[in-house]
Amino acid sequence: MAQLEAITAKPVATLDEVARVAGVSRATVSRVVNGSPKVSPDVRRAVEKAIDRLGYVPNRAARSLVTRRSDSIALVITEPTTLLFSDPFFPRLVRGVSAALSVRDLQLVLLMPDDMDDEERTVRYLTAGHVDGVILVSLHGDDPLPEQLATRHIPSVVLGRPPRGVDIDFVDADNRDGGRRATAHLLANGRQRVATITGPRDMGAGIDRLAGYRDALTDAGIEFDESLVATGDFTHPGGEAAMERLLRDRPDIDAVFCASDLMAAGALGVLQAAGRRVPEDVAVVGYDDSPIAPTTRPALSSVRQPVEEMGREMVHLLTGNIERHGRVPRHVVLATELIARASSAGRAMR
Amino acid sequence: MAQLEAITAKPVATLDEVARVAGVSRATVSRVVNGSPKVSPDVRRAVEKAIDRLGYVPNRAARSLVTRRSDSIALVITEPTTLLFSDPFFPRLVRGVSAALSVRDLQLVLLMPDDMDDEERTVRYLTAGHVDGVILVSLHGDDPLPEQLATRHIPSVVLGRPPRGVDIDFVDADNRDGGRRATAHLLANGRQRVATITGPRDMGAGIDRLAGYRDALTDAGIEFDESLVATGDFTHPGGEAAMERLLRDRPDIDAVFCASDLMAAGALGVLQAAGRRVPEDVAVVGYDDSPIAPTTRPALSSVRQPVEEMGREMVHLLTGNIERHGRVPRHVVLATELIARASSAGRAMR
DNA sequence: CCGGAACGTGAGAGCGCTCTCACGATGAGA
DNA sequence: TCTCATCGTGAGAGCGCTCTCACGTTCCGG
Numbered sequence: 001m002a003q004l005e006a007i008t009a010k011p012v013a014t015l016d017e018v019a020r021v022a023g024v025s026r027a028t029v030s031r032v033v034n035g036s037p038k039v040s041p042d043v044r045r046a047v048e049k050a051i052d053r054l055g056y057v058p059n060r061a062a063r064s065l066v067t068r069r070s071d072s073i074a075l076v077i078t079e080p081t082t083l084l085f086s087d088p089f090f091p092r093l094v095r096g097v098s099a100a101l102s103v104r105d106l107q108l109v110l111l112m113p114d115d116m117d118d119e120e121r122t123v124r125y126l127t128a129g130h131v132d133g134v135i136l137v138s139l140h141g142d143d144p145l146p147e148q149l150a151t152r153h154i155p156s157v158v159l160g161r162p163p164r165g166v167d168i169d170f171v172d173a174d175n176r177d178g179g180r181r182a183t184a185h186l187l188a189n190g191r192q193r194v195a196t197i198t199g200p201r202d203m204g205a206g207i208d209r210l211a212g213y214r215d216a217l218t219d220a221g222i223e224f225d226e227s228l229v230a231t232g233d234f235t236h237p238g239g240e241a242a243m244e245r246l247l248r249d250r251p252d253i254d255a256v257f258c259a260s261d262l263m264a265a266g267a268l269g270v271l272q273a274a275g276r277r278v279p280e281d282v283a284v285v286g287y288d289d290s291p292i293a294p295t296t297r298p299a300l301s302s303v304r305q306p307v308e309e310m311g312r313e314m315v316h317l318l319t320g321n322i323e324r325h326g327r328v329p330r331h332v333v334l335a336t337e338l339i340a341r342a343s344s345a346g347r348a349m350r
Numbered sequence: 351m352a353q354l355e356a357i358t359a360k361p362v363a364t365l366d367e368v369a370r371v372a373g374v375s376r377a378t379v380s381r382v383v384n385g386s387p388k389v390s391p392d393v394r395r396a397v398e399k400a401i402d403r404l405g406y407v408p409n410r411a412a413r414s415l416v417t418r419r420s421d422s423i424a425l426v427i428t429e430p431t432t433l434l435f436s437d438p439f440f441p442r443l444v445r446g447v448s449a450a451l452s453v454r455d456l457q458l459v460l461l462m463p464d465d466m467d468d469e470e471r472t473v474r475y476l477t478a479g480h481v482d483g484v485i486l487v488s489l490h491g492d493d494p495l496p497e498q499l500a501t502r503h504i505p506s507v508v509l510g511r512p513p514r515g516v517d518i519d520f521v522d523a524d525n526r527d528g529g530r531r532a533t534a535h536l537l538a539n540g541r542q543r544v545a546t547i548t549g550p551r552d553m554g555a556g557i558d559r560l561a562g563y564r565d566a567l568t569d570a571g572i573e574f575d576e577s578l579v580a581t582g583d584f585t586h587p588g589g590e591a592a593m594e595r596l597l598r599d600r601p602d603i604d605a606v607f608c609a610s611d612l613m614a615a616g617a618l619g620v621l622q623a624a625g626r627r628v629p630e631d632v633a634v635v636g637y638d639d640s641p642i643a644p645t646t647r648p649a650l651s652s653v654r655q656p657v658e659e660m661g662r663e664m665v666h667l668l669t670g671n672i673e674r675h676g677r678v679p680r681h682v683v684l685a686t687e688l689i690a691r692a693s694s695a696g697r698a699m700r
Numbered sequence: 701c702c703g704g705a706a707c708g709t710g711a712g713a714g715c716g717c718t719c720t721c722a723c724g725a726t727g728a729g730a
Numbered sequence: 731t732c733t734c735a736t737c738g739t740g741a742g743a744g745c746g747c748t749c750t751c752a753c754g755t756t757c758c759g760g
Binding site: 364365366376377380384408409411412413415416417506 | 743746747748749
Binding site for chain 1: 407412420441445448455457471645688
């Protein structure tokens with residue numbers, strides 16, 4: 001297992017040395033380092049001086065060994081393909097998680113298993129108690145990991161509402177409300193026949209955004225029409241295919257809500273190739289507010305998720321989870337925001 | 351420091367228990383676990399059976415304590431802003447690094463300091479010997495971290511050739527050759543007045559891609575013309591501004607090589623707004639082959655970097671570095687690839 | 701038949717830390 | 731004045747592992 005040979009010498013001071021320099025016992029230094037209140041002010045000062053002088057930094061391994069805590073949490077990303085990589089979702093999430101951990105002096109261990117072998121290694125690693133908690137990012141619902149961790153009592157939080165109602169903490173963006181907002185926005189702009197290109201029907205985000213679309217129709221007193229719904233897969237080509245289908249089946253549409261920006265970009269291209277002007281003939285709204293949104297022509301309206309905040313919130317939940325032994329599963333759903341751009345500009349009311 | 355309270359009980363077996371079950375000593379079990387050759391086959395088998403039965407997994411902290419190795423390396427990303435987040439560079443790199451570490455049974459600790467406070471914490475953490483090596487991703491040359499690590503003899507590898515010639519291992523894509531390829535491609539398509547929008551002049555990638563542009567001109571026997579060069583900053587608005595300047599100063603250009611896709615997308619918009627057809631009037635090539643490249647209209651030709659491979663190579667270098675005490679700095683430069691799309695389609699030779 | 705190399709194995713120290721427990725000093729209450 | 735908390739401090743055990751060293755076998759050559 002151990003792979004790295006011959007590490008350079010590390011002249012770091014130990015607790016013992018600090019104790020000697022400060023003229024106290026190891027126990028007292030430990031108390032100072034860990035902020036125990038039962039140390040007299042002058043002793044504390046002396047110890048702090050010694051720590052400064054020696055540049056002492058506690059040895060994490062030694063501490064872990066006795067506390068049986070690692071002070072590190074794992075971020076596990078089990079997303080096989082490009083999906084996660086095509087928008088800045090991942091970096092933003094990681095940044096949120098990282099920032100939240102950093103202020104708590106917790107360490108972030110990143111795990112991205114990419115084959116079965118790796119996956120097994122990951123499970124073994126996690127269940128061996130090498131981390132105090134796990135943040136799981138796997139967009140598909142068929143991942144066995146959450147349950148494996150739950151049965152082994154490893155505190156964990158997942159991103160996105162699990163399709164099956166596993167009793168587990170999760171953080172999600174309000175996909176349903178996001179879908180509702182996007183659709184309502186199109187309707188408010190005077191659109192009459194609003195179609196939608198959905199995400200995969202087995203993913204929470206796909207299901208919820210479609211539900212939001214229906215909500216908006218209901219709110220507006222418009223009947224839901226199955227022929228205005230095309231199933232996509234969040235990708236650019238998927239969006240193109242869905243748009244072609246839509247255009248063939250329902251040439252009369254005047255707006256499309258796409259459950260991802262990538263699909264929206266694909267739809268945009270197909271619409272324009274078919275001679276439809278955007279937004280004059282057909283308005284388009286995407287989802288994710290990815291960096292491509294402002295760069296399409298016309299610039300794409302989109303629904304923005306508070307991704308960094310989701311990361312922060314996951315850490316928050318997880319640390320709470322660890323403290324209270326994960327008694328009651330908790331769920332946090334964060335609000336989205338509609339960013340209106342040219343692709344859904346209003347037109348004169350009929 | 352220690353923040354997490356009350357961890358769940360961990361019923362994991364210890365070396366001692368395995369030894370007892372297998373009827374051997376701790377030392378022997380340790381030998382088996384670590385693959386020592388000096389164990390007889392039958393004893394080894396017995397130990398392995400016991401390990402299986404008890405589900406034994408070595409305690410990393412205990413091992414670290416004695417070996418003074420952590421079997422983990424840090425990936426430090428000190429990129430303050432959006433740059434890293436607007437293209438899939440980061441996720442791809444992380445995936446490459448992660449995969450390479452995983453097969454070596456090394457752990458990836460991700461550090462993304464985002465303020466001064468954080469930065470200090472990071473330095474303290476790294477220099478405390480909590481990791482066996484460091485992979486540094488900081489695109490700007492003014493980062494003090496590489497030198498800090500070097501003076502403290504922490505093995506490290508940086509991404510991208512450092513602007514100042516620090517004696518440190520690095521992995522880079524061949525930006526110069528990439529710039530050359532892109533420009534040569536435009537020239538080969540019959541373009542006469544090829545402009546370029548560069549990256550920041552204080553970043554290796556910016557400098558090198560421009561140098562490649564000059565190389566291609568030289569190769570083609572064309573004199574370098576300063577008025578065909580506009581400095582950008584890798585961003586979309588930066589590309590727009592540079593393109594406007596170019597169009598004003600040199601309305602006669604018939605091709606542009608942009609040092610990033612984002613800038614190319616910006617340039618595309620400005621060109622089209624100015625009534626220039628792409629690629630008929632002006633051909634455009636970008637850089638990075640980001641996901642926006644195939645989605646622009648027309649689809650953007652671009653230079654693709656082997657990002658995953660760069661990640662893998664960094665790990666490779668780093669582990670080697672750790673083993674041989676980083677004697678001689680090593681540099682790895684990986685080749686790029688031109689992805690030709692519609693934006694640079696050839697036109698009939700004059 | 702014996703000395704010694706070669707090999708497999710076990711005993712035990714110790715990595716740097718935390719934490720329990722005991723101890724002496726101080727102060728309050730009777 | 732004499733208890734008895736209270737408080738700050740130190741001694742020491744022990745977390746789970748690796749690694750050195752010593753020991754017992756086996757097997758060779760002389």
